[in-house]
Amino acid sequence: MHIRSEAVMDHEAIRAIHIAAFADHPFSKQTEHRIVDGLREADALTVSLVAEQNGQVVGHVAFSPAFVNGESCAMYALGPIGVLPPFQRQGIGSRLVEAGLAALRGLDASACVLVGDPAYYSRFGFRSDPALTMEGVPQEVLLCLTLAAAPPAGSVTHHEAFSIGLH
């Protein structure tokens, strides 16, 4: 299994991964593939990695700029992340997260945030941070990993591409 940056030829496979991975997800509105497209169109897909196995793209993770109180602070959001269902629980998601965090460190990112299950993301060092909030999101699933400097206290927002399909 091999992790690499996305290429133009991967766009359709990336869409298919998120459609399949989130099909039965209880908190998904099944817009993840459109969010990735929107981030790419807005030139906000800062890090976009695919996992390739035997020539097939089976997993994808996106990282995009995130904001505190509307201000940029070199913080990035992880997501969406998806692995094709038959390939889940084989370590591919973990490899994508770790490679993405390494790429963010290379970009001098201060921190990485995500909305997700602490049972999964705590293994990478993500923790709930009482200084951070996100509108409409329970505190316990807004998770932050400090890479270089803790973000300022306040309200976190994703790139506007995350609201695709919600209005």
Ligand SMILES: CC(C)(COP(=O)(O)OP(=O)(O)OC[C@H]1O[C@@H](n2cnc3c(N)ncnc32)[C@H](O)[C@@H]1OP(=O)(O)O)[C@@H](O)C(=O)NCCC(=O)NCCS
């Ligand atoms: C979440 C996801 C990307 C993880 O990828 P993966 O390749 O299956 O994960 P890994 O094999 O690296 O890790 C598997 C481990 O994570 C755990 N795990 C996977 N998804 C989990 C979840 N939603 N909650 C808690 N634990 C989870 C597994 O139990 C396993 O734990 P173990 O190592 O202790 O056995 C993948 O399962 C997926 O695409 N899920 C559907 C989409 C999704 O939920 N995306 C994330 C939204 S926040």
